[in-house]
Amino acid sequence: MSIINLENVTVDFKQKKGNVVKAVQDVDLQVEKGDIYGVVGFSGAGKSTLVRTVNLLQKPTSGSIEINGTQFIKDGKQVISNKDLQLERRKIGMIFQHFNLLNETTVFDNVAFALKHSKLSDDELEKRTLELLDLVDLKDKADFYPAELSGGQQQRVAIARALANKPDILISDEATSALDPQNTVQILDLLKSLNQKLRLTVILITHEMDAVKRICTKVAVMEHGVIIEKGDLKQIFLHPKEELTKRFVGGSLETISTLESLNLGTLGDNKAVYQLVYSIANVTKSIIIELYKEIGVEASMLYGNVELLNGEAIGTLVVEVKGDPEKQKQAQEFLNKQDVTLTRLDEKGRLYD
Numbered sequence: 406m407s408i409i410n411l412e413n414v415t416v417d418f419k420q421k422k423g424n425v426v427k428a429v430q431d432v433d434l435q436v437e438k439g440d441i442y443g444v445v446g447f448s449g450a451g452k453s454t455l456v457r458t459v460n461l462l463q464k465p466t467s468g469s470i471e472i473n474g475t476q477f478i479k480d481g482k483q484v485i486s487n488k489d490l491q492l493e494r495r496k497i498g499m500i501f502q503h504f505n506l507l508n509e510t511t512v513f514d515n516v517a518f519a520l521k522h523s524k525l526s527d528d529e530l531e532k533r534t535l536e537l538l539d540l541v542d543l544k545d546k547a548d549f550y551p552a553e554l555s556g557g558q559q560q561r562v563a564i565a566r567a568l569a570n571k572p573d574i575l576i577s578d579e580a581t582s583a584l585d586p587q588n589t590v591q592i593l594d595l596l597k598s599l600n601q602k603l604r605l606t607v608i609l610i611t612h613e614m615d616a617v618k619r620i621c622t623k624v625a626v627m628e629h630g631v632i633i634e635k636g637d638l639k640q641i642f643l644h645p646k647e648e649l650t651k652r653f654v655g656g657s658l659e660t661i662s663t664l665e666s667l668n669l670g671t672l673g674d675n676k677a678v679y680q681l682v683y684s685i686a687n688v689t690k691s692i693i694i695e696l697y698k699e700i701g702v703e704a705s706m707l708y709g710n711v712e713l714l715n716g717e718a719i720g721t722l723v724v725e726v727k728g729d730p731e732k733q734k735q736a737q738e739f740l741n742k743q744d745v746t747l748t749r750l751d752e753k754g755r756l757y758d
């Protein structure tokens with residue numbers, strides 16, 4: 406059973422002039438326990454609105470929501486009492502771009518504040534708070550104020566606070582967007598280790614595909630309130646179907662700017678550009694040399710990159726292949742037989758029609 410089950414969830418915002426913003430449209434999303442599920446899309450795609458329905462910070466206009474085996478919403482109607490909802494919400498931690506810490510209180514009190522509803526004695530509360538700070542490696546900063554910490558450290562305090570009530574789910578809403586690259590990586594790696602150590606299910610909302618690539622196991626791509634593609638990260642990365650997904654995942658943004666700067670001229674029957682994406686572990690031979698040996702066509706490399714996808718090395722190559730249509734066909738057949746995802750591109754790096 407999925408820990409998060411959203412069915413046909415729609416969120417409409419009615420505006421004063423009678424217009425309706427369809428922020429989320431008919432979304433189905435199932436998240437399994439232990440997933441780190443990335444929700445990626447450009448600004449305004451509906452990511453935050455969708456994920457806020459998980460703890461009903463945003464009530465959906467229609468659809469059904471079941472979290473951790475408890476039905477919150479059935480066919481658009483709330484079926485959980487407000488009192489129970491309050492308890493269930495404690496099992497869903499949340500962190501945000503701007504940390505949302507209390508600036509007038511110490512790091513210790515920021516975290517302890519989240520335990521104010523608990524029946525812990527003062528000693529137990531102190532012990533638990535220090536444990537939480539230890540979990541994010543900030544025990545030595547307990548008496549500091551948020552303003553005395555770096556952005557990355559402030560986000561770690563926010564994570565400790567979000568974990569205070571031992572949640573099963575942690576929602577990260579653009580939590581690394583305000584951080585520099587080094588702190589971003591630290592926070593992402595911390596989320597991954599908490600996921601493994603505590604079997605915490607994480608939803609990572611972001612517009613940065615690099616964050617998804619670093620730690621996510623699954624990904625959903627959102628555009629105009631709709632999930633246009635979702636699934637296992639590697640599967641989506643190696644076989645993206647939608648144009649936007651290709652732009653997000655395939656290293657394609659860099660590919661596009663590289664191709665634009667090369668001014669390749671018109672491509673056609675006798676000159677083609679292909680993007681090859683593959684798992685390095687599965688493809689050990691040099692594809693370009695094999696292509697020459699097997700088919701007798703020369704391919705020149707225009708772009709090459711290797712990056713880690715949730716720890717696995719994935720290569721992207723863009724090659725120009727010259728040859729008559731028969732040779733092009735043979736080259737395509739040869740490449741398709743290798744363990745690579747082959748996409749033909751036009752001179753601007755878009756899909757070739």
Ligand SMILES: Nc1ncnc2c1ncn2[C@@H]1O[C@H](COP(=O)(O)OP(=O)(O)OP(=O)(O)O)[C@@H](O)[C@H]1O
Pocket residue numbers: 418426427428446447448449450451452453454455612
């Ligand atoms: N409370 C609201 N009232 C009216 N419209 C809203 C409200 N919240 C969000 N919207 C609209 O819903 C759409 C989706 O917004 P949302 O914040 O969910 O997108 P997002 O993908 O999270 O973008 P960002 O990364 O910029 O936050 C946008 O058009 C936004 O203007």
